[in-house]
Amino acid sequence: MFIRELHVDGYGALHSLSCSLHAPVTVVYGPNEAGKSTLLRFIRSMLYGIPTRKDLVERGEPVFGGRHGGRMLVSASGGRQWMLERYADGGGLRKTAGGLIVRDENGAELGWSQSEWERHGLGGVSERLFRQLFAVSLDELHELRTLQGEEIGNFLYHAGLAGGAALSEARKKLAGDMDKLYRPRGTTQEMNRILAAIKETEAVLRQSRSGVAMFLEAKEALARTEEKLLDLERTLPPLIEKVAELQGAVNLREWWLKRKLLLEEEEQLVRRLPNPQDQPLSDEAASAWAELQRNRGQARERYSSACLSVQQLRSELDALPWDEALLEHAAELEKLDAMREAVIARQEETESVTADLRLLEDTIQSLLSRLSPEWREDDLAAFASVTTERESLRRMQQAWGEAERRRERLEADAARLQRQREALTAEARNMPQAAQHMPDGTTIFRATSRETLQQAWNVLEDELRRFERAHTGGGAESTTGSADPRKGSSRAARQPARKPSLPLFAATALLALVAIVFAFSSNRMIFTAAAGVAAIFALFTGWAAFRMASFRRSPKLDSTNNMGEVLQERESRVRECLRDLLVNPDIPAASLLQDDVWKRLRRQVQDELSRLERREQELVRSQELQRRIAELDREKESLGAEIRAAIQRLDELQAEWSNWLGARKLPAALTPDSLPDLLNLAEQGQTAIRSRTRALERKSALDELQAGFRQSAAALFEVCPPPASMRTDPALSVTWLFRKVEEQRAVKAEAVRTERLLKQAEAAVIEARQVLDKAEGQVLQVIREAQAEDEQAYEQRLHIDERRRNLTRERREIELRLEAGRSAESAAALYLLLDSHDEAMLTTLLRQAEEARDASERERTELLDRRGRLAQELERLQREAEAEDRRLRLAELESKLEQLAERYAVLAIADRLLKDTKAVFEEERQPEVLRIASHYFAGMSGGAYSRIIAPADSNAILAETADRRLTDSAFLSRGTQEQLYLAMRFALAEAASGEIPLPLLLDDLFVHFDERRLRETVSVLGEIAQSRQVILFTCHRHVAEALQDGLPAAQIMEWAARGA
């Protein structure tokens, strides 16, 4: 790459600077502050972007104006040319996208980004590397000593691979990926985790019990158990049988003993019989015997009871006597007894009737006394027609009541009329006062009635209108023109020139105003009217004066004389009308034309009109009142006559009543109101007299009846006297006798019945005797048949035989129990066992057998149990074996591990290869760089030093002299040191940008070089300039001259100091 042109628009102290470079070596010579270093920075900025504000020195803000930035033309291999353009305000800052504009030789934009530019134009040399190797000042030159690390190593030796950054990046990434997979002693990395899991699973597998061994053991144990079980199945049944046998013997032993006892007892019984060989009598014999005995007993009993009943009946008959005489009068007594009840009832009735009679007498007497002291019983009877009287009495009473009520009502009406009259009179008294309120003589108007006033006013209004029309008609001819007087006045007011008497008018107006104001502030009507009139006068006066003047002045008026005549006529008419209207008509007609005056006058008229109307209404009302009072008086008089008539009627009624009372011997004090009571009492009295008559009749009938009864009873008592105590009361005696007859009749009937029974009983006794004889005969026959000595012996035999039968039955039962379910032999064995062992021995034997059996059974249960457990165990083992998949999981883990190991291996191998390759590269390539550097160093030092050596195992750089002495660069003189570093730079620059040779920018590096070394260095520069552009900046004349001498083709640009 070759920088052809530089165009600085503004950068640091530079502005609007253009220069073109054409020689391989360009020397920019100038004093301090000429802008050399600035130009160096400018070139860097053009290539890599303008630094941000963080680095103000490098940024180079323009000091003398100009746009911050510029352009640069560079040529590349193949004759291509690019124009670079960067401006700070165009976003041309370092490390930002855009801002850089690269154009090709045709001026077309290539649209490259910074990185594209660096790749295409700068051969991938980074800004950092460029600064270290290509754009060098003294500061950077000495940095080389510190650039011994990995990074510079990459830069130094692996140039060509994007400056070695990719290599560092790749190794870092590989290491990172590897670290993620595995680290020795790591725990979270994927492989570490899987390794741990595998270890764990293996441990579990190792520890898990040996399934097969357990399976075999269990199986064997199961077989052993089965065998033992079979053994037991054989030995157990006989044991159980034996136990059952012994148990049976023990259980049945009681029964066996009983049987033995029964046998013995039977033998004894047989021995007691007279004839032991006899078979026991049958069951029937015993029962037949019992039956016979019972029959005989019953027959005996019946016989004795029959005898007894005969005796009893006889004694009963003896104890039954009766009275025959009494029985003969039984029928008569019966009749009397039937009457007795009725007689007693009649007697009671007689008593009550007597009592009633007494009571009635009393009642009649008391009623009589209450009715009238003068009355006797016949009077009462004479008062027979009470009911007919009753109607006339009621009518009289009614008439009385009506008369009374009428009188009362009339009196009430009279009182009401009086009250009404009083009220009206009071109102009439107030009335005249209200009417007087209206002032009569203070009005300004002539008319005293409403109609006349109204008429007068209307005439005035018409006239005034005509007058006004005539008045205005002078100016505008029209008779139908506006009647608005205000217009006229306002027009007049607008013509100040035509108002010569304005002061006069003003004075009158003021007077009028004062009057009006005064009028308004007053309440009193009269005064108001007066004030109003005064005001109107005043206004008229003023206005008239003004008006006259204006008339006089008006040329129009002057010229129309006939018009003035009409006007005057009209005015006089108005004046007449006013006269009709007002008492004091001193108002000029013309003044009426004035608005305010007119209005006031109109209001006055209206007020007067309403006042007159009110007064008329009052008058009408007062007359009405008077009329009504007179009416009331008339009404009152007629009422008085009626009342008097009513009182008279009442007196008549009173007389009639007194007559009536006298006729009936009744006390005169009675009022008609007490009549109903009186009538009731009379009625009661008559009823009582009738009742008494009936009672007396009844009493005589009763007395007759009783006398009959007593006679019949007395006749009977002669024959059959009742007890003395009862003789006084025939009724009681009859009763007693009747009862006696009944008793005697019952006794007689009983005696007859007993006699009949006695006969029957005597027949029964004979029959019972026969039955008894037959039963005794049967008993004797049985005893004979059995060959028994007597009844007692036969009974004993029967007893013994029954016992024997019972014993035999019991024994059979026991034997059945003992032998049930047994064969004959086993039954025999049982009897033998029982015969040959006592109870204790049997129990012992049983216990022993039971123990043996229990032991066997327990063993069997245990074995069954164990068999079950073992079978389960086997099944479990089998099941577990089926479910076992740890090995499978282990295999999975191992697979995963292998996969990861493979991945890791790829990474590790890649890393290893990179490392190896790098080492080789360093070893093989370093000498090449150093060889070139040595060549330059030898040239610069004029052959004093022949070689530069950089041992791989140390950071030192050694210089070898021509005579092969090695010196560490740190110990070289400053100038030589710088020559050495410069030589290294040249060599590295060559290595780093072999493909695209970048220009070398050297900023005053030769200040410590002596003259000779400078010369030598210049020739080295000439050599380098053959392959790349070299730009030198210096402020030393001798340097510039040395370059010019050494390189005649060099272009020298001499700059003056800026800004000074």
Added chain:
Amino acid sequence: MGVPFTFVHAADLHLDSPFKGLTKVPEAVRQRLRESTFEALRRLGNVVKQEGADFVVLAGDLYDAADRSLRAQLRLQRMLADWTAEGIGVFVVHGNHDPESGRQAKLDWPAGVHVFGSAGSAAECVPAYRRSGELAAHVYGISYPTAAVTDNLAMRYRKQEGAPFHLALLHANVDGDPAHDNYAPCRLAELAAAGFDYWALGHVHDRRVLHEYPHVVYPGNIQGRSVRETGEKGVYVVRVSEAGEVRLDFRGTSDVLWMEKGVSIEGAEREQQLKDRLLEAAEEARHSAGGRPVVIRLRLEGRGVLHDALLADSAAEQWLDELREWLGSPEERDDWVWPESLSVRTAGAANLRGLAAEEGFLGEFVRRGIRASEDPALGRELTDEALDVFRSQPKIREWLSSRSDEDRAELIRRAMELTASMLRDEDAG
């Protein structure tokens, strides 16, 4: 001459074998795989019965581990008892996976099963009968006393006259197959010359007939157990005619098929295309399995633009997870396809060889890598050095030492691809 008879030759049952290379397995797959060796055993039983075999020879590695699992023992015992109950003789030798010395206790063999011992200087010889009772053959065999037998056991087989047919049962690596442990090494020539009519071999899991008349036969295992054991697995039904003619019929017994398929990324520009190709490969596998489930390894190969993306950390794993999702859950269908893994063997757009020709760092790097991958000694040294960090991890060390030279070369190649991709990335960016 002799009588005609039929026998079944099976080997390497590896019952209850755990499966290699499976991660993130859903329960349905795990269950099916766990049962697959037993299912294969059941199918073997069906073959024996359907073919009317007179006897069965099992040439070693019946169990997967010296510590035979109880489950495996129970299942095998049940199957053998089934056979012997029908009068089918069973002859067994132990192999390196189930040697006699196994620590685990053993169940008894059912009566009628003959297990050859390991002792003695000569192979034991027992007669085998037809079901009808005629003598069919002499069967010879030696079991492995321990897991590692490096003697040539074949030397101990001696033919004993008296039978029409001589059948030698041997678990051995004939001619040193490098894919298998070199136990009981012997030469095919030795076997062919030993005078036996049929060498029933076990140990090698791929079925192969090494020689005819005399027949030297590996039947392979009955169920694939890892992605290294792909394709149909099964047993040989051997029919021997009166004249001594031998006819072999293969019968498949696999319950689950293992497959490996390559999928090229060449020409695939977008990820959707790659997805389609992966799915296509998986469905193809499903189709070819005839209703049986398939465990498949998909190998991404070829050169294409997706290479760099696939090299990214755990990209392959993400693709695998996605693929599993696309294929649906194995819980839902019986003929599932379970992608066991997705190996990325692709190459970038640039050829490594091309890079090696370049100057500069990357060129030097690739040159070194290629040198290491082509020279086994260098490759071994490189991988060992790179993985020195695992020296304290026996598991990984073991894995590493079991890597073949090709494996290592592949690892180195992948490392180079990765690095080249990274450096190029940086370069380009």
